[in-house]
Amino acid sequence: MDKPKFAVLGDIHGNWEALSAVLADAERENVQRYVCVGDVVGYNADPEQCVERIMALDCVTVRGNHDHYCAHDMSLRSFHPLAAKVMRWTRDRLSADQVDYLSNLRMSCTVNGFLMVHSTLDMPDKWGYVFKALEAESHFAYQTTTLCFHGHTHVPAVFEKGSRVERLQPEKISITLGRKYFINVGSVGQPRDGNPDASYVIYDAAARQVRFRRVPYDIATAQAKIRAASLPDRLAVRLELGR
Numbered sequence: 001m002d003k004p005k006f007a008v009l010g011d012i013h014g015n016w017e018a019l020s021a022v023l024a025d026a027e028r029e030n031v032q033r034y035v036c037v038g039d040v041v042g043y044n045a046d047p048e049q050c051v052e053r054i055m056a057l058d059c060v061t062v063r064g065n066h067d068h069y070c071a072h073d074m075s076l077r078s079f080h081p082l083a084a085k086v087m088r089w090t091r092d093r094l095s096a097d098q099v100d101y102l103s104n105l106r107m108s109c110t111v112n113g114f115l116m117v118h119s120t121l122d123m124p125d126k127w128g129y130v131f132k133a134l135e136a137e138s139h140f141a142y143q144t145t146t147l148c149f150h151g152h153t154h155v156p157a158v159f160e161k162g163s164r165v166e167r168l169q170p171e172k173i174s175i176t177l178g179r180k181y182f183i184n185v186g187s188v189g190q191p192r193d194g195n196p197d198a199s200y201v202i203y204d205a206a207a208r209q210v211r212f213r214r215v216p217y218d219i220a221t222a223q224a225k226i227r228a229a230s231l232p233d234r235l236a237v238r239l240e241l242g243r
Contacts, residue, residue, distance in 0.1 A: 007031040007033070009188050010184075015217075017222045039152070121139050149183050154190055159181070
């Protein structure tokens with residue numbers, strides 16, 4: 001098995017400016033492969049452009065809840081009204097090919113010996129949130145690899161099986177074989193940890209090391225696009241707050 005350097009992206013949410021900045025940073029870091037833990041669309045104003053870029057990268061991607069509901073004509077009653085409004089808007093923007101791509105994404109998958117899921121492996125279709133170490137325990141029962149990447153909360157974090165302490169975005173961690181790590185890569189397109197810079201991780205398979213990256217991007221342009229599309233202004237404001 002080859003051991004390349006991976007850029008692990010997640011929660012892009014239609015933010016073209018953030019995605020472009022992250023991909024440029026990954027290229028400077030000599031990344032060889034790209035993977036994504038889901039939610040390519042939602043919240044921001046460039047869903048179709050982001051889907052096309054992910055497809056062109058040959059980026060292995062799992063299905064997020066926004067990907068799922070934007071690609072299927074399903075009830076949005078369980079969503080916050082802001083998210084539901086953007087999902088309806090996004091449905092109208094996506095091409096048939098893009099909808100087909102999103103609708104065929106798997107809930108989880110294995111790549112080069114590590115797992116990926118948007119939420120948790122125990123109930124990936126229920127879109128559960130993991131903020132605390134205790135909330136990760138049910139997931140670990142289904143994790144068969146040392147390493148699993150996820151997203152969904154938009155908050156970068158490291159959970160280790162058997163530890164009651166969650167580490168919020170250390171600069172880097174070394175992966176010890178025989179242990180289990182559940183790593184949230186944060187959000188490219190809508191960070192919620194108080195830092196507005198786009199978040200992703202680089203996994204160096206040869207060195208068995210995960211590095212968290214934060215990348216500044218053109219927030220003002222992303223905000224202007226949200227407002228020009230008449231999407232909820234709160235979505236524009238939260239980009240500069242990182243919440």
